[in-house]
Amino acid sequence: MLAKRRKTREVTIGSVTIGGDHRIAVQSMCMTHTPDVKATVEQIYRLEEARCDIVRVTVPDKESVAALPEIKKQISIPLVADIHFNYRMALDAMETGAIDKIRINPGNIGDSERFREVIREAKARNIPLRIGVNSGSLEEDLIEKYDGVTPEGLIESAMRQVEILGEEDYHNAVFSLKATDVPFMIESYRGFSEKCDYPVHLGVTEAGPVGTGTIKSSIGIGTLLAMGIGDTIRVSLTADVVEEVKTGFSILRALDLYNDGVNIIACPTCGRIQVDLVKLVAEVEQRVAHIRKSVNVALMGCAVNGPGESREADIGVACGKGSGLLFRNGVVIRKIKEEDIVDVLVAEIEAWEPNQIAEKSAAKPIMLMTNT
Numbered sequence: 001m002l003a004k005r006r007k008t009r010e011v012t013i014g015s016v017t018i019g020g021d022h023r024i025a026v027q028s029m030c031m032t033h034t035p036d037v038k039a040t041v042e043q044i045y046r047l048e049e050a051r052c053d054i055v056r057v058t059v060p061d062k063e064s065v066a067a068l069p070e071i072k073k074q075i076s077i078p079l080v081a082d083i084h085f086n087y088r089m090a091l092d093a094m095e096t097g098a099i100d101k102i103r104i105n106p107g108n109i110g111d112s113e114r115f116r117e118v119i120r121e122a123k124a125r126n127i128p129l130r131i132g133v134n135s136g137s138l139e140e141d142l143i144e145k146y147d148g149v150t151p152e153g154l155i156e157s158a159m160r161q162v163e164i165l166g167e168e169d170y171h172n173a174v175f176s177l178k179a180t181d182v183p184f185m186i187e188s189y190r191g192f193s194e195k196c197d198y199p200v201h202l203g204v205t206e207a208g209p210v211g212t213g214t215i216k217s218s219i220g221i222g223t224l225l226a227m228g229i230g231d232t233i234r235v236s237l238t239a240d241v242v243e244e245v246k247t248g249f250s251i252l253r254a255l256d257l258y259n260d261g262v263n264i265i266a267c268p269t270c271g272r273i274q275v276d277l278v279k280l281v282a283e284v285e286q287r288v289a290h291i292r293k294s295v296n297v298a299l300m301g302c303a304v305n306g307p308g309e310s311r312e313a314d315i316g317v318a319c320g321k322g323s324g325l326l327f328r329n330g331v332v333i334r335k336i337k338e339e340d341i342v343d344v345l346v347a348e349i350e351a352w353e354p355n356q357i358a359e360k361s362a363a364k365p366i367m368l369m370t371n372t
Helices: 037-049 062-074 087-095 112-125 140-145 151-167 182-193 210-226 241-254 277-287 306-312 338-351
Strands: 011-013 016-018 025-029 054-058 079-083 101-104 129-134 173-178 232-234 262-266 295-300 315-319 323-328 331-337
Touching: 025 241, 037 054, 037 062, 037 241, 054 062, 062 079, 062 087, 079 087, 087 101, 087 112, 101 112, 112 129, 112 151, 129 151, 140 151, 151 173, 151 182, 173 182, 182 210, 210 241, 232 241, 262 277, 277 295, 277 338, 295 306, 295 338, 306 315, 306 323, 315 338, 323 338, 331 338
Parallel strands: 025 054, 025 232, 054 079, 079 101, 101 129, 129 173, 262 295, 295 315
Antiparallel strands: 011 016, 315 323, 323 331
16 A cells, blocks of 8 residues: 655646645656757647656756747646746746746755845746755755765755745745656655655656666655655756656555556566567557547457456457457457457457456357467
């Protein structure tokens, strides 16, 4: 059983509300040069198609600030300005009226008065802030106090910002305490979440390429979600931005925290398989990526677990030698040839409706042909 989800304040970012009882949002960040509006918008369109909830763009200079209104005009999802070093870019970005949230790192913008200026402007415009505390930019006095960069240091740094928010009577904020080390990151978020009720944005920063980055992120983000901690996530990968979103939703699905889309169940390969299962699964996954209905689909390779898994799924194919049995709601519908499996399965998924009742065939049971 997962832990009961931590109750946090609600924060509304454009059309998306996080915290409270709202679903966990999935975010990503453009890798384009922000003043290149065409490239940035095209990348955001791809993220929107992948179901990304919130997108962030870097705003390091005035050219980037100037591009924000045109970007915002062409997209549908909330737009976040990512600010480092120069707090004035946060003020300028908010002034455009094109920003749904500001992401700022107090650890690299200088003294706290600059942070207070950003808070006051955000308060005046009712724009939420994401306050990012990172292990790579922890304040020097906290590094000295804790004899290095530690979870305790990150937690204290975040609590300093909580105190400033309280003094400014502004609470429209989200926090992140990211680190590249997974146990460090888990301990930082856990400790912070015990101290206050601000919503948190989860992520393992600089997680790396798809392989190792997915593993680190799945363990770090997944562990915290299982503890009931987390209101929005980003999987930071050195890869195409769409991979971040896909992986984020996969983590949520694995914990039954998201069910809007096709969930493909497929067995690992082994010597009993007598179809090209890897190819079949890849083709089905690609062709149903756009479908948003909640449906469990089993595509199994042999008779060991194939019939059982296919029977338990909404739709399933249990493969034998060059063919497979098609199941719908636990009932065998018909036998199909290997070359037809993808087309038939995709058609079944597209036509599937919840609580659909399959008619039991009066024909004799169809046996899978295997060599075991």
